[in-house]
Amino acid sequence: MTVYILTPIAVLLGILAGYLYFSRRAAAGLGSAREQSEKILTAAENEKRRLLQEGEAKTRERLLEMKEKFEEEVRENTGELKKRERRLSAKEEVLDRKLAGLDAKEDELAKKRQEIQDREQRLQHEREENEKYRDEILGKLEQVAQLSREEAKQQLIAGIEAEAKHEAAKRIRQIEEEARESAEKRAKNIIATAISRYAGEYVTERTVTVVNLPNEEMKGRIIGREGRNIRAIEAATGVDLIIDDTPEAVVVSCFDPIRREVAAMTLQKLISDGRIHPGRIEEVVKKAEKTVAQKVREAGDQATFDLGLHGIHPEILRLVGTLQFRYSYAQNIYQHSLEVAFLCGVMANELGLNVKLAKRAGLLHDI
Incomplete structure (x- = not known):
């Protein structure tokens, strides 16, 4: 409990x-x-x-x-x-x-x-006054001359036309006489001016070239044994070498100036070099030909440059260059052609013609 x-x-x-x-x-x-x-x-x-x-x-x-x-x-x-x-x-x-x-x-x-x-x-006022005065004068003149204004105008125009024709005829005769006198004088001046502007060189004509020798012994070396050197030179250049009693000189004779120049240049080279034999002669001749050809081209180019001409064919320029070795009537053809071209240009300029065409004709006239 x-x-x-x-x-x-x-x-x-x-x-x-x-x-x-x-x-x-x-x-x-x-x-x-x-x-x-x-x-x-x-x-x-x-x-x-x-x-x-x-x-x-x-x-x-x-x-x-x-x-x-x-x-x-x-x-x-x-x-x-x-x-x-x-x-x-x-x-x-x-x-x-x-x-x-x-x-x-x-x-x-x-x-x-x-x-x-x-x-x-x-x-305007003065103009009106002048018109009035002019009308008065014209009226008085009509009364004095007994002519109308139109008649006076016709007589005045006729007199002026007759006087103008007479003066024109006199002026025409005077112009013609002056033109004849001035044309003759102008032609003489043109030729005299052209001649005075250019003085050409006088060069005697020649067909032979004399090459000087350092001594008489060099003549025998040029002739060579039994004449083989002189024959080789003549055969290679196409010229005649005359070695006579001229002291210390050899005469190169040929009508072709190019061949004569080649031969003279060959002799000068051989004499300065001292080696003279057929093989050496052929070699020197070839070099001389090239040198002469170069001179020909340069002469042609120089001629066109001096004259101011362009566009000429190279073959024609070569022909112009060869003229420096040609002579005619105691004058060098190259110098003569330049002289003629210059004179033609001067006269063409004086006459108002084509200067370049005239120069070209003068330069090429002997080719």
């Missing part, structure tokens, strides 16, 4: 004790949570104040920057506006001066226009 009574009591006491224990723990946890929440609230409040302070500081800085930028822009705009105002003021002053000048010019033009109108009126 006692056990049954004590058991519920014990249970109740246990329940009560557990309730008290848990109540105390809950109260202690609630106090801790309250303290924690207060700490969080305090920290949040502090962070809020800090953020607000930072935001205010940044806002102030931003506002200051915007204010400074705005003030700078205002200053720049103000300076630009002042510059524009000064430029506008200067332009206005220039325009004012120009307008003042235009006004003065307009006034001057108006005065001149008025003067011109006044002068025209005076001239």
Whole structure:
């Protein structure tokens, strides 16, 4: 019985004790949570104040920057506006001066226009007066001459025509005489001018060339053993070598001036070289022929250059160059052709003809 009574009591006491224990723990946890929440609230409040302070500081800085930028822009705009105002003021002053000048010019033009109108009126008045005076004079003349105006005009025209024909006939005869005299004088002047502008060289005619020797012994070396050297030279060049009693000289004879020049050049080379034999002779002759051909080309080119002629065929130029070795009537043909070409150019220029064509004809007339 006692056990049954004590058991519920014990249970109740246990329940009560557990309730008290848990109540105390809950109260202690609630106090801790309250303290924690207060700490969080305090920290949040502090962070809020800090953020607000930072935001205010940044806002102030931003506002200051915007204010400074705005003030700078205002200053720049103000300076630009002042510059524009000064430029506008200067332009206005220039325009004012120009307008003042235009006004003065307009006034001057108006005065001149008025003067011109006044002068025209005076001239018109004088013209009318002159017409009246002329009509009066003509009327008096008609009365004195007993001729009408048309009749007087016809007589005057007829007299003027007769006098003009007479003067024209006299002038024509005078012009014809002057033309004949001037034509003869002009022709003589043209020929004299052409001759005086060019002085040609006088060259004696020749068909032989003399080659000087350093000594008499050289004659024997040129002849060679049994005459083989002289025969080789004559065979290679086509000339005749005359070796006689003329001291220290060999005569080259040939009607072909090119061959004669080649032979003379060959002898001079052999004499200066000292080696004279048939093999050497053929070699020197070939070199001399090339040298003469080069001289011929250069002479042809020089002639066209001196005369200012271009576009001549190379074969014709070669023929012109060969003229420097030809002679006719005691004159070098090359110099004669240049002389004729020059004279033809001078006369063509005096007569107003084609100068280059005249020079070309004069240069090539002996080919």
